[in-house]
Amino acid sequence: MRAYPKFRACAAHVSAVFLDAERTVDKAVSLIGEAARAGAAIIAFPESFVPGFPIWAALQAPIRGHDLFRALAAQSVEVPGPEVRRLCEAARRHGIMVSVGISEATTASVGCLWNSNLLIGADGAILNHHRKLVPTFFEKLIWANGDAAGLTVTDTPIGRIGMLICGENTNPLARYALMAQGEQVHISSYPPTWPTRDPGEAGRYDLTAAIRVRAGAHAFEAKVFNIVSSAVVDATMEAAIERLGADAVRILKDTPQGASMVLGPDAEPVGDVMTGDEGLLYADIDVGLTVEPKQFHDVVGYYNRFDIFRLEVDAAPREPIAITAGEGRSYPYDGELEPDPPRPHGTA
Template sequence: MTVTYPRFKAAACHTSSVFLDSEKTAEKACDLIAEAAHAGAALVAFPESFLPGFPVWAALQAPIYNHAFFRALVAEAQKLSDPAIRTIRMAARRHGVHVSLGFTEGTDASVGCIWNSNILIGPDGSILNHHRKLVPTFYEKLVWANGDARGLRVSPTEIGRIGMLICGENTNPLARYALMAQGEQVHVSSYPPIWPTRPPSEDGAYDLKRAIEIRAGAHAFEAKVFNIVASGFVDAAMRDAIGSVNRASLEIIDNSPRGISLVLDPTSEVVSDVLADHEGIIYADIDTQRCVEPKQFHDVVGYYNRFDVFHLQVDRSPREPAHFSQDAADIDPAPLAHAADAADDALFARVNGAL
């Protein structure tokens, strides 16, 4: 069988959330998906925790002052079946594009446990992959729970083999290698708008822009993949909401290095515009055949490795709070699942018919 190498246009949305409002953020996402699709994009990537916004407040003041922010974030957290996610899935289906979406995820098992998650949506509106960030980074531990490896996967699609990692996971060599070892061709990296670790006036403050450049270039070069980077953006509403609680935080927000959005090729060269200081969509033409030639030089999941020396084992089992044995009183979930799928199809049909 002849191997084919897909070619397509990718889009990364360098954009702000409608801060702590999942419904309005989903509406904004739909507008951006429509714009990117009209420009010919087959894959549209959104930033980390885009839905409903990144909890940067955890870096800016003591946790004893952040309870209201946490309650607001939990109230807007989305499960996979919730309305904001469904709205974006319908937009992906309506425009026939793949969508990578960062969101804060809730659960029926707890009223206060949330995850930093990402889903890959197919052009038919289906969820192709669902990943929870393995370890929240630094102050994010005050907000999000540890994830698991259920979504540490590469999804085979008509536009190539797509993998995705969230922010600091792109520094984790084993997580990155796990995706390389599944034949990844296109990588999606999602980041926040800012990530302060010190007052900007102090030496040693974290430079998010430079960190993204290093991580994105390293993975593109080592994996021989295209790396699509989507970072968030601080708009006036987000700035004002956080500043209304702590005016001193505004100096840090205003002077911390911004996240950047860009696309790199398998040699780590930038092949798109780079956005940092204003919102927009960047585009890049992807030819997955370009992943092949560099593999001759360093194929770290092929002949440039020593599998007799190194061994990686990944446990993908979901980490659930409890496991319940079924008894006669339990309802068989299969009919309910089929009914939910049928309802989704009917909803998609109605929406498409109305457009």
């Protein structure tokens, strides 16, 4: 008989210690313990939580952002790496799953970064490592394109978990790829705010409204629970932005910020919706509640036409080099050197 897990989820509506990976991981480790003590089986952190979201790319011309980019590159983390190992150890020690957004670095380049998300098991193992497929708008100045190696659903004791980063939740093909792998619980991670215009202009981007639309759309279409975690603007981010001038600070403070929530398969919030100040949001999830709505619209089952529509995903990782192993060069040496041949007289 098929079992449907019940568990408590935690969405971490929190800020990074901006551009400080070590202190941000310290904070994450503390929150992981707090969520576990509150009975949560999983805690989800925001987009690029370690070491913070590069909001400056929206607030000034690219030629002004070199110092901040260097700081981000220096504080971005490798997978695996010491910061990630600490997060894995905290998950194992407290017996809780962890979803965390990181700015990912690589030993192949000092300037190539990815906007990534890790899913860590309660045993401390990395279950999934997803790189954002396409950085959004001004993020293209910071991060490289990802790949589909992590565009997968992970079977866990609390259900089949998929995850997408911010604007990826607007991509119907990426979302369908997770639906078609039997996703039951979706994790969405977001930045603290998303400036696209001066806050006083018509047409400014309201991140909370956008989250509510796209998170609800995926929950309703996939018939899944959607755990949404957004970051918060704090004093460490404001201090870093102050060097850009008063106008940048004004835009940062006046642009609508994001929200954290958990939505059910009917697209309605399960419990509270958190905005503003930092905090941990908890919601109790019963995966069994995803079954009945599938009777109405099951887009990966009977409510589709697979003879008409087809989606193919290339999940190969995109690496800068592929090295084929070989036997290498051979330099036989038996321990004795052959004497040099005699040279004709008068030659060098």
